[in-house]
Amino acid sequence: MRFAPSPTGLLHVGNARTALFNWLLARGQGGTFILRVEDTDTERSTRESEAGIREDLHWLGLTWDEGPDLGGPCPPYRQSERLELYASYSRDLIAAGQAYYCFCSAEQLEQERAAALASGAPPKYSGRCRQLTPAESDARRAAGEPAAIRFAVPPDRTVTFPDLVRGDVSFHTSVIGDPVIVRSDGGPAYNFAVVVDDALMRVTHVIRGEDHISNTPRQVLMYEALGFVPPIFAHLSLVLGPDHAPLSKRHGATSVSEFRARGYLPEALVNYLALLGWSPGEGEELLPAGEMARRFDVTRVSHSAAVFDTGKLAWINRHYMKQSEPARLVALAMPWCVSGGLVTADTAAARDVVGAVLPMAIGAVDRLDEIPSRVAFVFRWDAAEAARRVAAEPDGPRVVAAFAEVIAGRGPLTRETFRAAATRVRELTGVKGRALFHPIRVAVTGLESGPELDLAIPAIDRVASLCHADGVSPVPSCATRAQIVNSKS
């Protein structure tokens, strides 16, 4: 199996899904997964983009066995480095009379296409240069006339190929114009390069987007002309946005790196992408990639386009956040906590702080980037505001005064000591339920609603006890907060 992106931009989630399905097949069947870079479009291809795609693939955990960085038995793995191969095979095709030089200019071609369209005919290449004798072609080339090479599509044939997701697909050659296989600048065209590469790299299964299905008959013809056996194809339906248009920027995030930047976990994105067009069966949905690979069956992939559902991705992401080891989650969340101003740097002490505060966020938040706003109250406590709000509560000042007194000098509160303190306050004041907890919440967090106090109070005190460490701004303890609010109200 192979994944063959062109390095002309960020890795789109649709392409990531294609990569994933290839990976699932390869890993599930003990196959080899090749990464091949299709950089024949020299105008748009960049090394930065290639590096970005490799990084995104790594982040997703879609590892490959052969590729430009790893090497392998069929190098090179960048098309720009395989130019002699394409040239050699195109010469063979010309020699065999299965390809020919084409001298038509872009303007000429454009005119013909417009005319064909206007008259309602299929806008395919007329095949004019196919008539040229080898002698004529050679003469014109010798004269320095620029020429592309076209593949001679055999007339009046029906090309049928099996497609693992759709069954047999047929096209008649009468609708296929002779495709350019080598551009006049000498570079190979996509349809030719894939065929040569997939054949030489001994790719057995090509899983790719549905947008390639119309290319497949030309490619099958080229396999035949070159004396190669075509691989087995499987064309995946496209990924759409909520408006049923192909997923694009205006729908929000579309690239893997954007999803990463928005705080999605790689295993969540992978799990979601796998569910888009496929299901492991038995109603199971949340499965690790290895388990999905074990169960993967291309044959059972959906035929129809799928709408990308951010809500479901969020649900899956929440699941994996709850599932993660706390230390890993802290490490993952650090960048957002730093940029969100919770801590000033990613230090060991800062990680302790984030670790103390994280339990309030997981389960309550869909993404890592939402963590800072969920826990910010710990760090941005406004004494005056808290006091004002407590004063507005019927029993507020009385409850907070009692609370301040009960916890004074006790040191950092834990869940247990807080519960005990709350019980004591209830005994002292006779206030219970919401009337008891709400003033405490408001005094200590400054929030009308938020995390459970069982979680919030120990977190605040833990952070307060860490407050002079590197990379951490000092925050007042619950006792201090209660005391201040009490004195102000």
Add this chain to the structure above:
RNA sequence: GGCGGUAUCGUCCAGGGGUUAGGACACGUGGUUCUCAACCACGGAACCGGGGUUCGAAUCCCCGUACCGCUACCA
């Protein structure tokens, strides 16, 4: 326009000649907790239309419709 592909709840995915057409997300209601969230329970929600085949069609066939893709010296 031509060619190709696709069609089950709002969305994703099951199922498939006779089923109360199933699950998940989302949504609604209720429960629980000091509130939001989470969690639990319950609920509403679908076989594109028309013909045909058949005792029986959501399922098989044909047509239509809609949507998507391709129709490049981009990949």
